[in-house]
Amino acid sequence: MNTRNEEFGTPKRLPLWGSRLAAGQTDEIGCRPSNRSLKAASSGASRHLPRWGRLWVLALLLLIIALALVGCHGSKGRAGFEVPEAFDTSRQFEITFWAKNDTNKTQTDIYKKAIADFETLYPNITVSMKLYTDYGRIYNDVITNISTNTTPNVCITYPDHIATYLTGDNVVVPLNALFDDEKYGLDGSELRFDGPSKDELIPQFLQECAFAGGTYALPYMRSTEALYINKTYVEALGYELPDVLTWDFVWEVSEAAMRKDADGVFTVNGQKVMIPFIYKSTDNMMIQMLRQLDAPYSTEAGEILILNDTTRGLLEQIAGHAKSGAFSTFKISSYPANFLNAGQCIFAVDSTAGATWMGSEAPLLDISEDALVQFETAVRIVPQFDPENPKMISQGPSVCVFNKTDPQEVLASWLFTQYLLTNDVQIAYSQTEGYVPVTSKAQDSPEYQAYLNSDAGDALHYPVKLKAAKLLLDNTGNTFTTPVFNGSASLRDAAGSLIESVTKSVRRKQTVDDAYFDKLYDDTASLYRLNQSSGRSGMTSGGDLGPLPSGSRALLIGLVCVWVMLGAYAIAEAVRKKSK
Amino acid sequence: MKKLLSAVLALVLALCAFAVAEGSMSYADYDAAELETEVTITAYVQAHQSWWDGKVTIYAADQDGAYFLYETPCSEEDAEKLVPGTKFTATGFKGEWSGEIELIDISNFEIIDDGDSYIAEPVDVTDLLGKDELAEKMNQRVSFKGMTVEPSTIEGDETEYAFLYNWDGSGEDGNDLYFNVSKDGQTYNFTVESYLCGAGTDVYEAVKALNVGDVIDLEGFLYWYNGANPHITAVSAAE
Structure with a gap:
């Protein structure tokens, strides 16, 4: 869902139907024929008409269908x-x-x-x-x-x-x-x-x-996205916060924060929970990473270029940090602000429009007072590959x-x-x-x-x-936007889903290798209709769907058995009648 | 011969239903399963939120515990079949989101039409409010007895309300309702989730008619969001 609706730090306390809505919106305008047109199209009246009459009826039906289809588009043709x-x-x-x-x-x-x-x-x-x-x-x-x-x-x-x-x-x-x-x-x-x-x-x-x-x-x-930082913990880990953070810096500090004592308690915060780096809108994460690297995403005309080797390299890097537990996402864990304010996150990326939820003194809080941890909050631009040439999304x-x-x-x-x-x-x-x-x-x-x-x-x-x-x-002056075309919303969803997918996969101990990425690209192209020219238009339209569930197999076998028995019964009845 | 065929057909259908349920785990096994592992359950619909965009979120239970199925892929037609008591099997991953244990990324969902049905009776958890043991009842149909409606306020507004549209009063009729209730000096925040019980439903209208100080009994599903956040489905004057 998830579309761009995740841009904001809110809605809070509406965890399920606000920003958490799943990705996967398609970009077709729904076109449901009216009952009236369906009824007309399915009429059997022509059966009793002479041939010329049938032709007229056929023509009439075609006209009705054509009008219905045009009508489906509502305002098509409006001045x-x-x-x-x-x-x-x-x-x-x-x-x-x-x-x-x-x-x-x-x-x-x-x-x-x-x-x-x-x-x-x-x-x-x-x-x-x-x-x-x-x-x-x-x-x-x-x-x-x-x-x-x-x-x-x-x-x-x-x-x-x-x-x-x-x-x-x-x-x-x-x-x-x-x-x-x-x-x-x-x-x-x-x-x-x-x-x-x-x-x-x-x-x-x-x-x-x-x-x-x-x-x-x-x-x-x-607004844009900002990196909200628990500066107290960064310094406790022995690092000094630069004005512009690189991705390498964020990953390094995040991994350093994963150290635990013998009891499984994270040394940096003294708690059993720590996700050092949480990203709210993973579509923005991928889009900004690609733009910072001048890597392809799409053309202005709508050619989809995201499924490339640079993307794969970024996903491999993200997967590594997700595997160690140093990285997670809003969709998988929860609002970055909640973890940040509880001292369970060091780097929280969220919209600047979510700033009032960030920090120990935040005017809006979504965790209980007793879970709140005191720390110094720093605000920086999102991590960069080239700090001298920063790029960030405008939204x-x-x-x-x-x-x-x-x-x-x-x-x-x-x-x-x-x-x-x-x-x-x-x-x-x-x-x-x-x-x-x-x-x-x-x-x-x-x-x-x-x-x-x-x-x-x-x-x-x-x-x-x-x-x-x-x-x-x-x-x-350092902001950018992505090309807008019919399908760009779906492409944006796809960008986020790539990160969500690899993060979930490594958390689920699935093998993330070349074959995995090949399949991920195929599935993503299909699900988000990124490759319309191939004719694939749905999640189930291509590729191996895997073995049938056991229940389905049993049902099919059962149905075959019943048909065989029905056939045998019919033959036996025919033989019996003939013999009479 | 016809009788024999009927018997065989019935047997086959029964075997099919068994085969569907065969791969399912017990609630105890589900409860013990680690997060991020694939699980298959057979359970019964208790309620569901409104279908939207090819998905439906289901509150479910069996005789041993309860489940929350987040965004189950489902056609609108099938969603209409999900009346309370409907048996189904679902395969997905066990996840946790803000403390809520749930089934996510559901890859297989099948309604089992074998005549079996189950609707859970609400469990009175009034005495567990504020205690860690309450989490053990997560997602179950629960009841709270003799709760007193406490005032809710909006920032910058001194008026005391019996409920708010949205948590901060930013909503309007049709949005979620939030209201405070207390027991033994402790106040708790409850929700009427509009996608579960929207405007016009008995509970939605009942909460809108509450007054501060009313003493009420409540029923709902024990949803979790950084702590207990029950989705209330029934409100009545305390017995």
Whole structure:
């Protein structure tokens, strides 16, 4: 699940249906024919018609099927959006907004306040919000609703997901014309709020939303990953923490932390549990490792290149450290923050948007007070292969606008979308976690600068959170994103699953050798549809599935026996009748 | 001859069911199995969460203990067959996630339609609250008697609530419900898991109707998340 929904340190206390959702989303739009079309297609009425009549019926059936198939794609064929000359304030509009929060009360309150403030400015627009706590659910619901023409108006989502939404024509509104509209565009003359101009959008963040020949979203918040470190333990192990940590350094310290005494107690923490290095989003881990090595992942056009020798080498290295117990993942063990705060982890990689959960003094805790250990928390960029040339992922929610038949409704949606980029919303939301605003207008504002440079040390100004936000602000130029195309979400899932698979395999004492990696690559390509041209499209479509379960074998043998006996009985009956 | 054939057919089907269960381990063996080893169990569905994306999470039990099957691969059609009492066999790996012992990476899941069925009676664990022995009842259907509803609060809000939507009050109707109950001076946090008992179910609506100070009996499954985190399925006024 697991998609990009693992980016955040939260949701906490929702361990099963938030970020822990399994990977493996496919990237096809569901297309279930309606009962009506099925009934028509299966009709047997033509049996009693003359030949010409049958042909007409056949033609009619083909037409119905064709229409049904077209209908399946919902908005395929819907006219593209054109910006109206003026917003019709005489009409009432009700727009739906699907939002994601990190199971964070403050974030939902900010959304609610933004909606209330917006509705005050635009009394003829009502915004109805539906809250989600993970992106995977939003993605699935949008896909389902595309086929029924019931998409929301505005949606917090990811470019990878939008690329899939775009497989239906004119489903998502390209924003380019809206950006530049003199009246209602960014900083437009008719806006009733002080929004950012196009120049005030951070270029790197906006660039992430440009693909498939257009700009299909506005960035809403941005984060990256950070390395949260128990500095106390690193120094206790005899190491000095550098400004930029290499992968080698992290692995070396992690292995050093595995030393136990005769009673099986880890010497570094005096506990029976220690996983020195835990990574929250293994898709990001693989993607960043490959980018740091300038190794192939995919092309801009969507050619899949991840299953290469560099990847294999990285997996072998990871497997070695997983085998010693020095490395694990969120999906396998749990939230890195819980282990870090309990003194059972030294290096925890999680989103900067999870900073409020990290450290002994963290405002948000998910372990009992008696399990909490006191230590000094350091925050660094993710481990690097080349510290002189750091590279880290840029991530965070974006907002897209769905097309509707009424351009005025779309314009109302766009006005609300833009409103989310005003300073009030941007600064307030960014302060809930280690996010950064996506506009220079907000970043440079005295209010945000005062927040960022505060040494108050209270929950709002939690130092680890402020360090995490500064980390991204200082490294915006070192961030990157992966190419977006229909299938890029699935590729991302595959990247993470490779690490999860080898880690699980060594923990399960399975042999990890060349044959293992060959099979892993084949299985991954098949499961995540990375090799569509081969015609393989499912987990069970290729390869050896292994022996049948004993129950299935017994059932098949039993059925054969019964058929043989039935045949024998029938022959015996026939012989008996004949002899009569 | 027809009778003979019927008898043979019945025998074959019985043998098939036996063969399916044959590879299964007892609960004791499952309990003793090391983490990260492959296990095969035969057990009975007690409840399940809503099917989603080709998977369903199952609360299960046999006469000796209980299991939690995380994200069992399953068609939506088969998920509808998983009524309480349904017998099944499953092969997967024994794992631990935040203290919860569970079956994960399930590679084989088959419903056994041999007429056998079992629904566990809830075990009263009220006296085990706060004790290490409570972990021995993990995943079982359990009950808590005579618990008092304690106030829940939201950061920055002095109002005392009988329950919250999501753990911090960030949710809305339809999300998980969190509420505090106490016994003998100790307070515990319980959950109505929305994917198990969502809005409109008796327990969901019953918890929404609670008042601070109410004394109640509860039933649920003893899920674990960094400690006991029961998923409550029934609430009633204390007897």
